[in-house]
Amino acid sequence: MSPRVLCIAAAVFCLAGGIAGEAAAQPSRPAASGSTRLTLAQAVVCEEIRDGVPANSAIAFPVSTAKIYCFTLFDAVAEDTFVFHQWYFRDRPSSRIRLSVKAPRWSTFSSIQLREADRGPWRVEVQDASGRVLKTLRFSITD
């Protein structure tokens, strides 16, 4: 695949209690990172981020969506650190994005711009600072 990091937006923002409450309502699958005690409360791929909350999360997106996001929410962050969003297209690395994570609770996201040639199976690995995979999200870009 041609070199690509499409439009990567890394947004960092502290979340208000309302957001935290909304995040808690999502079907979360926490993955604890032993060394950094980083707890991944939520990780989804979605079509947009509205007011810091993922909207239209799914596992298949039409290529006409133009842009998709990987949203991650970390809970009980002990100290400031960073994570990686590693995007793969058909097992081939596509882009690796470094995102800051701050205590005590933090959400962050990355995104890619979709092109016609991007149809197929994708995955995003959420990795901690040491490269340990906290979560793998699998999805497809379709017609």
Place this chain on the structure above:
Amino acid sequence: MVETISFLGTLRWQDLVDIGLNSYILFRFYVLFRGTYVFRVLIGLTMLWFFQQIAAYLGLIVTSWVIQGIVAVAALIIVVVFRNEIRNVLQVRNLKSIFWGVPPKTRVAPVEILAESLFELARRRHGALVVVPGEEDIRELLQGGIAWNGEISREMILSIFYPGNPVHDGAALVEGDRVSRVSAILPLSRREDLPSHLGTRHRAALGLTEASDAVAIVVSEERGEVSLARGAKLQRIADAESLVERLEEHFGVAEARGPEARRERLEVTTAALVSLLFITGFWYSISRGLETLVSFEVPVEYQNRNPGLEIVQASVNSVRVTLSGSGTLVKSTRPDQVRVRVDLSGAGAGENTIPITAGNVSLPPGIRVKDVSPQSLLVEMDLTVKKELPVQVDWTGRLPEHLMLAEAVLEPQRVELVGSRRILESLQTLYTEKVPLERLREAGVLEVPLSIQPASLKLAPGSPEKVVIRYQTRRRE
């Protein structure tokens, strides 16, 4: 002389066996079928084939085609037309006589007594008609008659055809050394070109011989003549000796005594020599004809591979083999008869350079390897390992605009594969075959096969070939 010695030096023991075996088979055919129509027809066919070769050599296109067609059709027809003769040879003779020995020439009928009796009848001007069957079954051609089954004697023949005897009309059937039937009615010839002095007996004799290979002997009561009908031809016989000779010829056997025995031995020896010469010439024309070259692209077959190693890749999948041999043999060689086998028993993990020589090429007899290209192979081998991989659905197509695919749970989520370590190391995900989103309902279960690429990879024992997908859609927000 030097060339002859050089040629003899190139003969293999297989060539000698080849020539000897086929010469003997040809000789046995002669022994079994000599004296029959089959043998004559075979000789005729051989001559036709010979003429066809000459016609082809001279460039007579139509003549060559016509003769070729006749030979091809005749070879089929001969089996049908001469089925009785072939059956007689294969059934009547025992197995030993088919493969060994020359059948003794025994007398089938007391032909002298028969001949003398018939000429005595001629002298007395008593009409007579005697039928001696050949190889074919003539029972369907005979009508009526009275079973007789009497051993042939001069007195009996004279009494059968005595004009006062109720059975003197019709034909007497001679089988072996007996008169088996008398007063039999034969089919009459419909020919219109027969002389007017020939009566019903002659017409009946010709009628039977037109339809079979039997011989009919007619004694004319008007002229006191003896005639022999055979093959739809009627021939006057001058004396008893001539009749004996003709009958013996008909039986295909002559007494093995005196000069005749020597003549027979000479005939058999000549036949054996002709068979040997013919097959030797045939063998030489096929195996030592003009040198011809031909090349085949032959796929490489690997054998004796260590079960713990996998062939990852080879520098070539096929090699070009150039063969030489006589034109006939080379032209008749098919690509699937040429095989290149490479022994991997000494190959280990990593790159292995393996030479390809004539010894790696197996060929039909008489063909030789002139060249092999390339002359070596680079085969990369790797350890066979197992690896468990996560399964991911390869969705395709499109859902309705208002729907989204919210979730899909796979069962099993991971599958174990077996294959080359190098290939498996580069694989991180095992995908399913493409699953069209148009097949989905609001929620449901699908069973989807796995897409295993490359084909050298295999599912580990116990791993399923399909995964079950439990999916859920939801409305777009």
